[in-house]
Amino acid sequence: MENIKIIIASDSIGETAELVARACVSxxxxxxxxxxxxxxxxxxxxxxxxxxxxxxxxxxAIIVYTLVxxxxxxxxxxxxxxxxxxxxxxxxxxxxxxxxxxxxxxxNQPGRVHRLDDAYFKKIxxxxxxxxxxxxxxxxxxxxxxxxxxxxxxxxxxPLSQYLAHKSYKVMNVxxxxxxxPPENLFEIDPSKCIALRISEEKLxxxxxxxxxxxxxxxxxxxxxxxxxxxxxxxxxxxxxxxGCPVIDVSDKxxxxxxxxxxxxxxxxxx
Numbered sequence: 164m165e166n167i168k169i170i171i172a173s174d175s176i177g178e179t180a181e182l183v184a185r186a187c188v189s190x191x192x193x194x195x196x197x198x199x200x201x202x203x204x205x206x207x208x209x210x211x212x213x214x215x216x217x218x219x220x221x222x223x224a225i226i227v228y229t230l231v232x233x234x235x236x237x238x239x240x241x242x243x244x245x246x247x248x249x250x251x252x253x254x255x256x257x258x259x260x261x262x263x264x265x266x267x268x269x270x271n272q273p274g275r276v277h278r279l280d281d282a283y284f285k286k287i288x289x290x291x292x293x294x295x296x297x298x299x300x301x302x303x304x305x306x307x308x309x310x311x312x313x314x315x316x317x318x319x320x321x322p323l324s325q326y327l328a329h330k331s332y333k334v335m336n337v338x339x340x341x342x343x344x345p346p347e348n349l350f351e352i353d354p355s356k357c358i359a360l361r362i363s364e365e366k367l368x369x370x371x372x373x374x375x376x377x378x379x380x381x382x383x384x385x386x387x388x389x390x391x392x393x394x395x396x397x398x399x400x401x402x403x404x405x406x407g408c409p410v411i412d413v414s415d416k417x418x419x420x421x422x423x424x425x426x427x428x429x430x431x432x433x434x
Contacts, residue, residue, distance in 0.1 A: 168224035171202040172215045172239070175274035180229045180253050206230065209238050216242045226250040231258075231271045286331045293328040296335035297321055302346035304335045310429060311352060312336040313345075313402065314360030315395045316386075317370045318413055319421070323360075326422045332429075341398040350406060355432035357408035358425050359399070364392050366414040 169184050171177045181202060188198050201224065203215050212235065219226050226248060230236040236255070243250045258269055289309075296304035298321065305311060309332045312320050320336035327334045337349060349357070362370075371387035385391050403410060409432075411424050 166197040166199045168199045168201065168222045170215060170219050170222075170224045170226045171200060171204075172206055172212075172226055172228040172230070173202075173204050173273070174206045174230050174232055174235060175204065175276075177202045177204040177229065179276070180227045183253050184227045206235060209235075212239050212242060215239075216246055216248070219248050220246050224248075227253060229253045231269070231273055233271060282331065286329060289328040289331050289333050290325070292333040292335070293324045297324060299335070299337040299346070302348055305337075305346065305348050305352050307333065308335040308352075309333045309356065310335075310425060311349070311357040312360060312425075313339055313349070313357060313399075313406075313408075314413075315339050315362070315367065315399050317367060317374060318360040318362050319418055320360065322418050323421055323425070326418050327425060330422070330426065332426075339395070339399045339402050341394055345402060354406050354408040356429065357406055358428060359403045359406070359408050359410040360421070361399075361403075361410050361412045361414075362396075363412075363414040364389070364396060367392050367396070 169188075171181045171184060173180055181200060184200065188196070201218065201222075203211070206212060206215070215226065216239075218224065226239075226243060228236075228239060228250065230239055230252075231254065236252075240252075242248075262269060292304070292308070295301070296308065310327060312324060312334060313336070314320050316338060320338065324334040324336045337345060339345065368387060368389060371392070372382040375382050375384055375387055409428050411421060411428070413421050416424075
């Protein structure tokens with residue numbers, strides 16, 4: 164049996180059309196139904212269409228196409244009719260239905276699905292980054308980060324980092340502790356991308372006492388001691404002054420609210 168030739172024509176990479184075509188072909192016995200795929204991606208001109216039409220005519224091939232630019236698609240359809248070729252428009256029928264349902268014109272921009280994929284993978288990269296560089300694990304992450312959060316313990320640095328990562332920001336957080344000298348390159352990065360998380364002594368004291376109770380420990384531990392908290396906050400303020408970075412008071416804010424403030428600051432600094 165002669166091979167069935169299928170031409171994949173697209174104004175993007177042609178992956179969608181080929182996946183559909185291969186899914187259809189897979190429903191037939193491969194021993195009896197031989198096939199051959201020819202892909203023509205990035206069709207941008209009438210000349211590109213003419214080439215596809217000529218090959219389809221010479222090889223008696225089926226054209227499977229995904230074209231979203233109206234003028235290119237119309238020309239393809241005219242030529243298919245002129246040469247009496249077999250063809251399938253993969254996206255057209257559904258796009259027409261959606262157009263009627265939404266009462267809104269489509270973008271007609273090739274490759275938009277891959278832009279969405281890029282956004283998805285950017286978010287995944289940001290989430291992995293936040294995990295890798297959580298709690299100041301590796302100072303090498305500082306110059307790579309979009310945002311650097313600093314603060315004393317229990318200022319929600321980690322959950323805030325994860326929340327921002329889901330917004331596709333690469334975030335590193337660095338705990339500020341008097342006994343631990345911050346990494347030197349914390350003072351070398353652009354201070355505008357460093358955000359200090361300030362919290363009141365009273366609020367921090369309550370949070371830490373609650374945390375100790377959750378761990379089954381007494382609330383008199385040094386971790387929640389007022390003198391210790393004063394020491395930590397004083398050291399934090401010294402570090403903030405040395406860096407010269409913006410500060411957000413998180414004493415009475417939910418993570419979502421703080422995240423919005425962080426994003427606003429970063430976007431303002433970028434202008």
